[in-house]
Amino acid sequence: MSNDLSIRDLSVAYGPVMALHGVSFDVPEGRIAALVGSNGAGKSTVLKAICGMVAPASGTISVGGTAIPARPGAALRQGVALSPEGRRLFGRLSVEENLRMGAYAVPRAELDPGVMERVYGYFPRLRERRRQMAGSLSGGEQQMCAIGRALMAQPRVLLLDEPSLGIAPIIVAELGRIIAEISRDLGMTVLLVEQNAQMALSLAATGVVLETGRVVLTGTGEELLQSPEVRAAYLGY
Template sequence: MHSDLSVRNLVVNYGPVRALHGVSFDVPEGQVAALVGSNGAGKSTILKSICGLLKPIEGEIRVGDKIMSPRPGDPLRHGVALSPEGRRLFGRLSVEENLMMGAYTVRDKAARDQMLDRVFVYFPKLKERRRQMAGSLSGGEQQMCAIGRALMVQPRVLLLDEPSLGIAPIIVAELATIIQEISRDLSMTVLLVEQNAQMALSIAETGVVLETGKVVLTGTGHELLASPEVRAAYLGT
């Protein structure tokens, strides 16, 4: 199967500090891939680089056969959408307006409305609260809104940064199921970045384990879940 998202030898610095030391991995088309690792391993740095918010020193990011340029907005045009860490909704815009901001670059109104309906099918709560300010939603609902906002461009690659952060376990399980469904129904490639390795690996076809800016293990989600290193380091068993 050919890979939809491919990260090659990515090197990123934060000022004088090297955050990524040549990271490479591939995500096959239509699959869910989990990027796990502890705090500060460089997971969010990878996502920020993919969507153009950080400029890598070296390396290359491809979506399909297109090389992404490190400018925010450019990866979006090639079908990459982000649900950022901490959700970062536009708190004083309504839920519907937040979703519409996701489709800001979609000029075709019919396509926007169709996607809005689809987002409401996955997240019926958002439909109930569509007129409410996004800042007044509960944590779980905000996360749904952030994922919905990213879905609105009908991305080819969906990047999810820590969707389980600060959310009740029962909602995390619900989100995990929905993420799987979305990937399957829309044959969307999903890169899921998580500290909650258990959740991420259990729904991922591919897993990548990151430690201090390097890839230390790759495998299928189930292989990694079963691996003693992963269990000891991230699952506490």
């Protein structure tokens, strides 16, 4: 079963305002794709459409060639998990309780007994703090917990929404390394949505630049890092 993510001619409207205009791109199986752009470009709307939080005006979203219905929960049932912007942890629950919440939709018979240990392997700090309330963690540790919670769903496709937001640069670098390891080790298809274009494109096999709801540039991560347009607009040089 293929785990590629395909988005074709996706348009989304909020009332009379079009947020996405015919967006199309692919995330190849087992690879990282970076979706970059400024605030208001439509990056989060793409994720909301994938997850069924907004209904497309037109277009299709599919995983492994199977279309995802435009309703909440459908993407998760097809193996797509989201680590949301702002982490959205249950602050009064422990780290381990938050992680277990990520597996709530996995049938007991299908739950890999080693998935928790795998998450702790990628994020040793979570193991050290597994009894600690999630709300008392640092920002970087909370982001690790949010990604770990998404991995507990045993997804085929992992969506990461602004994982670097509000995180110290040294932790951003650590998170980038771990995201690359997860994709490589697990054959995980990853869509990384970021304002931090340098971080995202340096990890990505494929890069997509959105502006005002339209795809304006695509290429390999390295090609976009070298693009004069990307450098001027997003990298500051």
